[in-house]
Amino acid sequence: MHGAKLFLKEAVRKEFPAIVVFPQCPQKSFWSNVEFKMNEGKRTFAFKADGEPTLGMKLAQQLLYQLLKDYKIHKKKVYVGGLSMGGMGTFEIVRRNPKLFAAAIPICGGGEPAAVSKMKKVKWWVFHGAKDDVVPPALSVTMVEALKEAGASVKFTLYPDANHNSWDPAFAEPELLTWLFRIKR
Numbered sequence: 001m002h003g004a005k006l007f008l009k010e011a012v013r014k015e016f017p018a019i020v021v022f023p024q025c026p027q028k029s030f031w032s033n034v035e036f037k038m039n040e041g042k043r044t045f046a047f048k049a050d051g052e053p054t055l056g057m058k059l060a061q062q063l064l065y066q067l068l069k070d071y072k073i074h075k076k077k078v079y080v081g082g083l084s085m086g087g088m089g090t091f092e093i094v095r096r097n098p099k100l101f102a103a104a105i106p107i108c109g110g111g112e113p114a115a116v117s118k119m120k121k122v123k124w125w126v127f128h129g130a131k132d133d134v135v136p137p138a139l140s141v142t143m144v145e146a147l148k149e150a151g152a153s154v155k156f157t158l159y160p161d162a163n164h165n166s167w168d169p170a171f172a173e174p175e176l177l178t179w180l181f182r183i184k185r
Contacts, residue, residue: 002083002167006177016181019071023063029056031082031089032111045139047088047112057092064093064100076184081105083167084135091143094119102185105176107167108132110139113146120152123183127170129162155179 006012007020025031033048053061067073080101082090087109094104095115103123124147128140137158144156159169170176 003081003171006171012177016177018181019067019073021063021067023060025056025085025089026059030054031056031060031085032092034088034110043134043136045088045110045135047110049112049115053092053096057089057096060089060093061096064097077102077181078185079103079105079180079183081107082109083107083170084109084164087135087140091115091119094122098122099185103180103183105170105180106140106143107170108135108140108164109143110135111143113142116143116146116150116152120147120150121185123153125155125157125176125179127157127159127166129164129166130158130160131163132166134164 004022007018031054033051033054035046037044068075078101080090080093081104087106088111090104090106090109091111094101095111095118098118098121101122103125105125105127107127108129126140126144128137130137140156144154147154157170157173159166162169
């Protein structure tokens with residue numbers, strides 16, 4: 001639903017040829033190992049640094065490995081991104097497959113900062129809305145700080161007036177695809 005239109009534009013398809021997949025998480029599953037609760041009307045998130053992958057993550061990884069096997073994919077130019085729960089899943093799938101991805105673009109997500117040492121070789125561009133009342137911006141800020149401290153290459157865009165829908169300005173970033181597609185592992 002969000003972001004696919006960008007990759008369907010003829011000019012984008014011509015300049016940035018790619019296989020683009022938008023998996024959807026199964027109902028009653030989650031992309032990452034996270035517990036969330038409502039506390040005084042606000043969501044709180046507790047990420048786990050280890051543990052078995054969720055059903056959604058297992059299926060996403062199986063799909064990814066099958067695509068890599070069945071299609072002529074440039075193995076040094078595999079990218080991942082997601083928004084909201086998918087932004088959390090972006091951090092999670094990179095943690096679980098740190099040697100696979102060249103770059104990652106989590107949007108309004110978060111993750112476990114204790115796990116960033118496994119993710120530091122991936123190039124990151126993290127996006128979040130400063131007024132996000134669904135996924136606190138502090139989750140992205142914490143990950144960005146931890147990734148930088150671990151020596152990762154990280155860009156961070158915090159949209160001052162955006163709420164949870166920070167994916168629209170993120171996908172409208174004029175340099176996003178140029179930045180992404182020039183990166184090789």
